[in-house]
Amino acid sequence: MSRSLEVQFLNMILKNPIIMASGTFGFGREYAEIYDIEKLGGLVSKGLTMNPRKGNPGIRVWETASGMMNSIGLENPGIDAFIQKELPFMKSLNLKHIINISGSSLEEYIQACEKISNENVDMIELNISCPNIKDGGIPFGIKQSTTRKVVKETRKVVKVPLMVKLSPDAENLLKIAHVCEEEGADAVSLVNTFKSFAIDIENKVKVFENTYAGLSGPCIKPIALRMVHEVSKSIQIPVMGIGGIMTYQDVLEYLMAGARAVQIGTANFINPKVGEMIIHDLEKYISNQPIENISEIIGIVD
Amino acid sequence: MSRSLEVQFLNMILKNPIIMASGTFGFGREYAEIYDIEKLGGLVSKGLTMNPRKGNPGIRVWETASGMMNSIGLENPGIDAFIQKELPFMKSLNLKHIINISGSSLEEYIQACEKISNENVDMIELNISCPNIKDGGIPFGIKQSTTRKVVKETRKVVKVPLMVKLSPDAENLLKIAHVCEEEGADAVSLVNTFKSFAIDIENKVKVFENTYAGLSGPCIKPIALRMVHEVSKSIQIPVMGIGGIMTYQDVLEYLMAGARAVQIGTANFINPKVGEMIIHDLEKYISNQPIENISEIIGIVD
Amino acid sequence: MAIISFNQPLKNDFFLLKISGKYKADMGQFFMIRKDSQSMFLNRPMSVYDIKKDGIIFLYQVVGKGTSVLASCKKGDEISIYGPYGHGFPLNVKGSIALVGGGTGIAPLFYALKQLRKNKKLKFIHVYLGLQKKNEFESNFNDYTDSLIVHYGGFITDYIQYEKYNVIFSCGPLKMLEKIDRQAKNHGIEHYVSLEGRMACGIGACLACAIQTKNGNKHICKDGPVFKGEEIFYYE
Amino acid sequence: MAIISFNQPLKNDFFLLKISGKYKADMGQFFMIRKDSQSMFLNRPMSVYDIKKDGIIFLYQVVGKGTSVLASCKKGDEISIYGPYGHGFPLNVKGSIALVGGGTGIAPLFYALKQLRKNKKLKFIHVYLGLQKKNEFESNFNDYTDSLIVHYGGFITDYIQYEKYNVIFSCGPLKMLEKIDRQAKNHGIEHYVSLEGRMACGIGACLACAIQTKNGNKHICKDGPVFKGEEIFYYE
Numbered sequence A, B: 001m002s003r004s005l006e007v008q009f010l011n012m013i014l015k016n017p018i019i020m021a022s023g024t025f026g027f028g029r030e031y032a033e034i035y036d037i038e039k040l041g042g043l044v045s046k047g048l049t050m051n052p053r054k055g056n057p058g059i060r061v062w063e064t065a066s067g068m069m070n071s072i073g074l075e076n077p078g079i080d081a082f083i084q085k086e087l088p089f090m091k092s093l094n095l096k097h098i099i100n101i102s103g104s105s106l107e108e109y110i111q112a113c114e115k116i117s118n119e120n121v122d123m124i125e126l127n128i129s130c131p132n133i134k135d136g137g138i139p140f141g142i143k144q145s146t147t148r149k150v151v152k153e154t155r156k157v158v159k160v161p162l163m164v165k166l167s168p169d170a171e172n173l174l175k176i177a178h179v180c181e182e183e184g185a186d187a188v189s190l191v192n193t194f195k196s197f198a199i200d201i202e203n204k205v206k207v208f209e210n211t212y213a214g215l216s217g218p219c220i221k222p223i224a225l226r227m228v229h230e231v232s233k234s235i236q237i238p239v240m241g242i243g244g245i246m247t248y249q250d251v252l253e254y255l256m257a258g259a260r261a262v263q264i265g266t267a268n269f270i271n272p273k274v275g276e277m278i279i280h281d282l283e284k285y286i287s288n289q290p291i292e293n294i295s296e297i298i299g300i301v302d
Numbered sequence C, D: 001m002a003i004i005s006f007n008q009p010l011k012n013d014f015f016l017l018k019i020s021g022k023y024k025a026d027m028g029q030f031f032m033i034r035k036d037s038q039s040m041f042l043n044r045p046m047s048v049y050d051i052k053k054d055g056i057i058f059l060y061q062v063v064g065k066g067t068s069v070l071a072s073c074k075k076g077d078e079i080s081i082y083g084p085y086g087h088g089f090p091l092n093v094k095g096s097i098a099l100v101g102g103g104t105g106i107a108p109l110f111y112a113l114k115q116l117r118k119n120k121k122l123k124f125i126h127v128y129l130g131l132q133k134k135n136e137f138e139s140n141f142n143d144y145t146d147s148l149i150v151h152y153g154g155f156i157t158d159y160i161q162y163e164k165y166n167v168i169f170s171c172g173p174l175k176m177l178e179k180i181d182r183q184a185k186n187h188g189i190e191h192y193v194s195l196e197g198r199m200a201c202g203i204g205a206c207l208a209c210a211i212q213t214k215n216g217n218k219h220i221c222k223d224g225p226v227f228k229g230e231e232i233f234y235y236e
């Protein structure tokens, strides 16, 4: 039965379209102790940078209405330690592994991509929401020019499939998606978190030391779904949908809107077994539908 | 005691910074039957256009996680009928009245603004989130060029204070705010609803006939608050904060972020007396604070 | 905030929900209710099924997210309730009357029936109920009606003896209301329909529940939910 | 989903919450719990206060939105609970021990006390509790401890007779833990602290609860919440 959830994403056959999102599933180890994560279609590593990073000081998460803000600051062990200590575990899993790469300069992106591409991973997801320190701290993915640069240059060194993860704060998301396509990205995923703000009214100070933080969770779903719909209607390369997925119904909305697979982030914090639950519900759903494979509903809504 | 909630917004003295948002409070009549709306600082009329509009067919509202989407389509009686039947009631109220103006062409905006400006209303709020039919249906407020045009031209005919209501979907919100300031807007209000999407998975069709709809409610607050913070730090004219306000704590966040007053929209649907409740809670709050007037906290958070 | 006195499951996903407190409403009016939950942001409109000295009763069926949340309510839980809202059925009717309800459209008719009983100008009141399956609440109608016809599956409209009535109050699927209206017109019957529609505010402020009528755009929550049949079903 | 057996209000905004079911946990471990509500999106970490055959008990104080939602829970309500998570206090300790708790930091110490009672190698167990005001739960400790010192207001740390102990387990405000740690170092006492921190996942995946330690970044939920005092309080 589970076969009917199989989807093809580029050259990869996924058991099902459910992939765990970067930064919300570690490298899989923690959740592997809670359920059989090999039921999943895939998982994305937490965001990696060339060098280890300690992450941000101060408060790192804040609850909002049907969502949360985070300012983790890309705490990660760095590419080398990752390759040594975590990648073998990820590769040993019977699911697709995607490596999420970040950088605060073009050079960092290129170096990290080159290194990880040599490890022959299933796919690289390029997180272009990171601030470009040379560009006054504006994230690469906001403007077409910086997006073009980072995609073009990383594409040159990446020998595995390259997916670019778009920022919802982009000035013109459709144009940014086109730029990715033009520069040879194999796929795009969207969305990353939304730039947002919170105040500690008691102490009359901002909550996050970094001022702004990233909003995720079901609160963003209607906007993220709109973006996925718009982008998937306007480019040829496949789209992975992300943002606020909590239930199988949310997954169906993303697929019908045009996503070929989805990523689940924040929901893992609310229910650690949400992946298992959603896959179970999707199996039930499809067994009651007059279709043979879930792919048949992809992009069905104009 | 209530005196300590008084704020000045341009030349207007508001009893308190609580104003009801356009499209969520009618012209005040319905809520006036439920509580004493003269307790409010002000109210914004529903969006008016030169000619009467029937609004959109099909489903008009859809529930989301901590929010709602709407596609009312600017149903309204048109400026003339408004001036005849509703404006006298609004003017008779002991609170500030703001008239929200929309149009699908530059000419329509100008005509409507001129007409309503002649009625000597307290303020005009220019809703630039309406699609410009001449510009392929892209809302005026998305791009700087169209924003500049509509603000410049309406400014010429508006003799009362002119506030421009910004769209959160703007390509570059800060630049748009600057354009408004440059072209003589007296204030800006933000945000309007976010472009969003929903699918009826049962029937595998989009929910709204117009495809996309506007998201509002507490789900958007963290993003809207960020925008208000950014904008109020970067322009000189006053800012009215809007988006997801449900409680007095939310109001405090907006004021501390830099808004000189706030508008409350969707919350009215959840609790019709929310305005009364929030003002009551603000009075209690300020009586426990070592400040004399609520204005002292405006923009207190950098 | 009010407190739930009971939330009794009936057959076929129907529930009877009682909220304690003192309430007043005209027949056909509705309240907006909501239980605090991540899965329920907006209030849901619910017609008055009955009003007792110590509380108000709603009859609802689980059809989606919001009504599922309601179904999870227990005695003692807090619930928000606002109303009464809208314009209900006219009290001052004469002759003989039929109340026709389909599915959850049955809800307002029980309270209407009890109110109409106070109208001494009425010759008799007949009640027609259309349901998918047998349920427990139908027999409640027996105590107040002169005749109760319940039909399961199919169309209750096929069983109405139009020639007997001067007035009909109906509530249920639009298709049902339209069928009745056509017959009502043929038979010169005064027909009042209670409409449903997606709502946000429930009081006429948001314009979510607009419907086109013979007299232009109307809003179900404020101008209705009860309309004259001829206002809704007409040929342009 | 589990069912609440009671949610008993104590003085000063403290509550005892019992959730029914079979549970197992080490002392010092915690669970993530959440009640369905618009005002509570993330789970909240709560230490085990006690485990009975038919349920688990938490002791919490209302300090904000989430704990207010918990305070509104009633017997019979559904609640989400995940765990046990984290690394607790070491069982295998020797000599004489003091448990020191401040405020809600008292919660894990009751379960710890009961577990430690099974450790026959311990000479005696003393308990020190610091609270703003007198409360009902303090006396529960009497049944298991060799000595109970409770202090209201001020600093409980001023009352600890460090020279008596080989081991201290402490939980409470960071300032309190630090004070104790300084003394523990002076007296050569093995000191274990249980830390609090804002959490999202509770299992080490989100990296919300990072803390800098002598051995680099650690995550309170996964590497803790119990750490050796010297790992947290050190001079670079």
Ligand SMILES: Cc1cc2nc3c(=O)[nH]c(=O)nc-3n(C[C@H](O)[C@H](O)[C@H](O)COP(=O)(O)OP(=O)(O)OC[C@H]3O[C@@H](n4cnc5c(N)ncnc54)[C@H](O)[C@@H]3O)c2cc1C
Pocket (backbone or CB within 6 Å): C030, C044, C045, C046, C047, C048, C058, C059, C060, C061, C062, C063, C064, C065, C066, C067, C068, C104, C107, C108, C195, C196, C197, C198, C199, C225
């Ligand atoms: C004035 C009025 C009085 C009502 N009285 C009752 C009553 O007494 N008992 C009762 O069971 N129901 C009544 N309803 C309908 C009830 O409000 C809806 O069933 C409920 O809002 C559905 O919410 P949901 O989240 O469970 O469904 P959703 O998940 O939102 O939708 C499920 C299904 O219900 C339909 N629906 C959703 N909202 C509405 C709505 N506001 N009106 C009509 N259909 C809707 C949808 O189209 C869909 O088919 C009344 C509606 C109105 C407008």
Ligand SMILES: Cc1cc2nc3c(=O)[nH]c(=O)nc-3n(C[C@H](O)[C@H](O)[C@H](O)COP(=O)(O)OP(=O)(O)OC[C@H]3O[C@@H](n4cnc5c(N)ncnc54)[C@H](O)[C@@H]3O)c2cc1C
Pocket (backbone or CB within 6 Å): D030, D044, D045, D046, D047, D048, D058, D059, D060, D061, D062, D063, D064, D065, D066, D067, D068, D104, D107, D108, D195, D196, D197, D198, D199, D225
């Ligand atoms: C491992 C662990 C075990 C805990 N065990 C208990 C317990 O047994 N009993 C108990 O009453 N409390 C316990 N706490 C603290 C409890 O989790 C917080 O009080 C609760 O999350 C606050 O939620 P809130 O929404 O009510 O507060 P908020 O509105 O979020 O904040 C109110 C105040 O609480 C602080 N706070 C918020 N979240 C946390 C958090 N996760 N940790 C510490 N402080 C926080 C804030 O800084 C603020 O001062 C524990 C925390 C951790 C990390």
Ligand SMILES: Cc1cc2nc3c(=O)[nH]c(=O)nc-3n(C[C@H](O)[C@H](O)[C@H](O)COP(=O)(O)O)c2cc1C
Pocket (backbone or CB within 6 Å): A021, A022, A023, A024, A046, A047, A048, A070, A072, A074, A100, A127, A165, A191, A192, A193, A215, A216, A217, A218, A220, A242, A243, A244, A245, A263, A264, A265, A266, A267, D206
């Ligand atoms: C705590 C946290 C950490 C995240 N870290 C990363 C990251 O390292 N790289 C990245 O591309 N996205 C990161 N994200 C974004 C998510 O992968 C995802 O795009 C976003 O949360 C929206 O999905 P959701 O609403 O399902 O959470 C992070 C999100 C959260 C909540």
Ligand SMILES: Cc1cc2nc3c(=O)[nH]c(=O)nc-3n(C[C@H](O)[C@H](O)[C@H](O)COP(=O)(O)O)c2cc1C
Pocket (backbone or CB within 6 Å): B021, B022, B023, B024, B046, B047, B048, B070, B072, B074, B100, B127, B165, B191, B192, B193, B215, B216, B217, B218, B220, B242, B243, B244, B245, B263, B264, B265, B266, B267, C206
């Ligand atoms: C049903 C509805 C109708 C609205 N109509 C208008 C309108 O006519 N003109 C306008 O400028 N904004 C309109 N808005 C936007 C609100 O005024 C407000 O900017 C937005 O809802 C965000 O605030 P909130 O989160 O408090 O609702 C409407 C919003 C809703 C929900």
Ligand code: FES
Pocket (backbone or CB within 6 Å): C198, C199, C200, C201, C202, C203, C204, C205, C206, C207, C208, C209, C210, C219, C220, C221, C222
């Ligand atoms: S529901 Fe708002 S106008 Fe009817």
Ligand code: FES
Pocket (backbone or CB within 6 Å): D198, D199, D200, D201, D202, D203, D204, D205, D206, D207, D208, D209, D210, D219, D220, D221, D222
């Ligand atoms: S709470 Fe997520 S890592 Fe600790």
